[in-house]
Amino acid sequence: QQPVQSPQAVILREGEDAVINCSSSKALYSVHWYRQKHGEAPVFLMILLKGGEQKGHDKISASFNEKKQQSSLYLTASQLSYSGTYFCGTELGSHYGQNFVFGPGTRLSVLP
Amino acid sequence: NAGVTQTPKFQVLKTGQSMTLQCAQDMNHNSMYWYRQDPGMGLRLIYYSASEGTTDKGEVPNGYNVSRLNKREFSLRLESAAPSQTSVYFCASSAYHEQYFGPGTRLTVT
Numbered sequence: 001q002q003p004v005q006s007p008q009a010v011i012l013r014e015g016e017d018a019v020i021n022c023s024s025s026k027a028l029y030s031v032h033w034y035r036q037k038h039g040e041a042p043v044f045l046m047i048l049l050k051g052g053e054q055k056g057h058d059k060i061s062a063s064f065n066e067k068k069q070q071s072s073l074y075l076t077a078s079q080l081s082y083s084g085t086y087f088c089g090t091e092l093g094s095h096y097g098q099n100f101v102f103g104p105g106t107r108l109s110v111l112p
Numbered sequence: 113n114a115g116v117t118q119t120p121k122f123q124v125l126k127t128g129q130s131m132t133l134q135c136a137q138d139m140n141h142n143s144m145y146w147y148r149q150d151p152g153m154g155l156r157l158i159y160y161s162a163s164e165g166t167t168d169k170g171e172v173p174n175g176y177n178v179s180r181l182n183k184r185e186f187s188l189r190l191e192s193a194a195p196s197q198t199s200v201y202f203c204a205s206s207a208y209h210e211q212y213f214g215p216g217t218r219l220t221v222t
Contacts, residue, residue, distance in 0.1 A: 002154070032209065041202060041213035042155065087154055101171065102147075102155040 005103040020073040022088030031071040032089040116214035133188040135203030144186035148199040
């Protein structure tokens, strides 16, 4: 029941926008987004709980469509520092950990 | 405040050897996790501990054992290492949803 992420990889120029999608075949309680730079540990970006609320900080935001069990991560006016692999993580219930699964990741490269 | 620490950073084992990966957190978090990360596979949950004294299997527990020694420490043991266990191992902790990850242990089994 690993979530599906698309695209697998994307290359941008600085200042361009990108959208990364995450979808599941199961009814989701929440979707998490993490970013991992090469050779480093993943870092938490945000969580979206059931309810469809859109969240964001700075120029990175995300939405959660409960009906479609899909989440999208929006990166606007991308910066070089946005490069890395983005993972979504999904959980099926409020008992955290038991059903938490990461997606395979989307590799984002931002070029000058 | 060190966050989540892991030892060792690198390890090479021969097939059949055993070892324990150590993890400690100083954020007073109840939940702790062990993941492995293989190229192209993302992070897969091996075991997690929702609180001191409890542990549960994740997605890929075979070949591993864990111990939640106290609230701070959560160790992962490989009793008889196999080449398929070559991977990067991450420990993480959380108070609720947001997980904080350690720097990882790169393990090679030959």
